[in-house]
Structures are given as C-alpha cells and as structure tokens.
Amino acid sequence: EPEVTQTPSHQVTQMGQEVILRCVPISNHLYFYWYRQILGQKVEFLVSFYNNEISEKSEIFDDQFSVERPDGSNFTLKIRSTKLEDSAMYFCASSDAGTHNEQFFGPGTRLTVL
Amino acid sequence: AQSVTQLDSHVSVSEGTPVLLRCNYSSSYSPSLFWYVQHPNKGLQLLLKYTSAATLVKGINGFEAEFKKSETSFHLTKPSAHMSDAAEYFCVVSDYSGGYNKLIFGAGTRLAVHP
Numbered sequence: 649e650p651e652v653t654q655t656p657s658h659q660v661t662q663m664g665q666e667v668i669l670r671c672v673p674i675s676n677h678l679y680f681y682w683y684r685q686i687l688g689q690k691v692e693f694l695v696s697f698y699n700n701e702i703s704e705k706s707e708i709f710d711d712q713f714s715v716e717r718p719d720g721s722n723f724t725l726k727i728r729s730t731k732l733e734d735s736a737m738y739f740c741a742s743s744d745a746g747t748h749n750e751q752f753f754g755p756g757t758r759l760t761v762l
Numbered sequence: 763a764q765s766v767t768q769l770d771s772h773v774s775v776s777e778g779t780p781v782l783l784r785c786n787y788s789s790s791y792s793p794s795l796f797w798y799v800q801h802p803n804k805g806l807q808l809l810l811k812y813t814s815a816a817t818l819v820k821g822i823n824g825f826e827a828e829f830k831k832s833e834t835s836f837h838l839t840k841p842s843a844h845m846s847d848a849a850e851y852f853c854v855v856s857d858y859s860g861g862y863n864k865l866i867f868g869a870g871t872r873l874a875v876h877p
Contacts, residue, residue: 755805
C-alpha cells in the first residue's frame with residue numbers, strides 16, 4: 649500500500665541553524681501539506697502546496713519557513729534559522745484532490761531545537 | 763471559521779466495553795469531518811470520514827461515527843474496546859476557505875483500555 653514517508657525521524661539542531669525536513673508524498677498525489685504538533689498541543693496546519701506553488705499558509709508560516717518540490721518525488725520544509733519554539737513534530741501529508749479526499753499523513757519528524 | 767471541540771481529553775474503558783469519544787464541530791457550511799488515530803510514535807491514520815453522504819459512517823477496526831447536524835456532533839463509537847485501541851484520537855474538520863483544503867484538528871482524546 650502506498651504511503652507517505654518522512655526523513656529524518658528525529659532531528660536535533662542548535663538554535664539559529666537551518667534545517668530541512670524531507671517528505672516523499674504518494675506518487676500520484678497532487679496536493680501537499682505540512683502540519684506541526686508542539687508537544688501537548690493540537691496539530692496545526694502550516695502550509696498547502698499545489699502546482700508548484702503555495703496555495704495557503706497559516707500565520708505560523710512566516711519568512712523563516714519555505715517549502716519546495718525540488719524534483720518529482722520530494723517535498724521539503726526548510727526552516728531558515730530555527731528557534732526554540734520550533735521544536736515540534738512535523739507531519740507531511742498528501743492528497744489526490746483538494747476538497748473531500750483524505751489526506752495521507754507521514755510518520756512525522758521530531759525536531760528538537762537546543 | 764471551522765473548528766472542532768473534543769469534549770474529553772482522556773477516556774478510560776475496560777477491554778470489551780463500549781467506547782464513546784465525543785466531538786462537536788462548528789462550520790459555516792456543510793462540513794467534511796474525519797477521525798484520525800495516532801498510536802505512540804506513529805503517524806496519523808484515518809479511521810473514517812463523513813463527506814455529506816450517509817450520516818452513519820463506518821470505519822476501520824470496528825469504529826463508527828454518526829453525523830448529527832441538529833447537535834453539530836460527530837461522536838466516535840465502538841461496541842467493544844480492544845487493548846490495541848489505546849491511542850490518541852483526533853476529530854478533524856476540513857476547511858475549504860480560500861479554495862483549498864486544510865484540516866483543522868481538535869485537541870485530541872487519549873483513550874486508555876484496561877484489561
């Protein structure tokens with residue numbers, strides 16, 4: 649069964665460093681998303697991506713964040729200069745339509761900023 | 763704006779007894795609603811979804827949920843709990859505003875199942 653994969657499973661970084669979180673969505677999906685879950689809090693929407701551009705982003709997704717689909721398979725989230733409060737679980741998701749269809753989630757990357 | 767409220771942060775049941783996880787939603791239009799489950803150190807797995815078809819929705823692992831518009835509820839039930847059901851459950855509403863889909867999560871309900 650096709651699935652969304654994410655690497656690494658756990659990333660530890662120093663404050664101020666850049667990190668890139670990687671995702672491989674399901675191959676025939678067209679819509680891609682990033683969500684995050686700070687420990688003990690809700691899962692929050694960060695950004696959606698379609699047709700090689702951002703379709704919507706939340707208030708959390710400021711200039712420190714960027715997304716890219718560098719090739720036909722990967723979807724990345726870059727945090728330019730990490731802060732302590734960026735420590736969270738980051739989930740990638742993909743779907744094959746923009747409205748009702750299910751979003752398939754990856755296992756997440758736990759980011760720890762020291 | 764769309765939102766969901768999960769009425770219980772923790773639910774504890776005995777194995778073999780019924781499970782009820784409560785969720786109320788707020789939506790300015792006919793919503794799509796989902797329940798996702800997260801087992802420890804695992805990703806988010808879809809249990810079931812409501813997208814304006816039948817109001818009683820059956821999902822995986824014996825779970826089902828009923829959409830009640832008059833009560834703005836979408837409670838998750840299972841007749842008989844199994845130890846493997848212990849996990850975090852999220853009620854989720856889909857927000858189409860802006861023309862694209864994003865998911866709005868509830869705070870989650872942690873289900874504990876005791877022998």
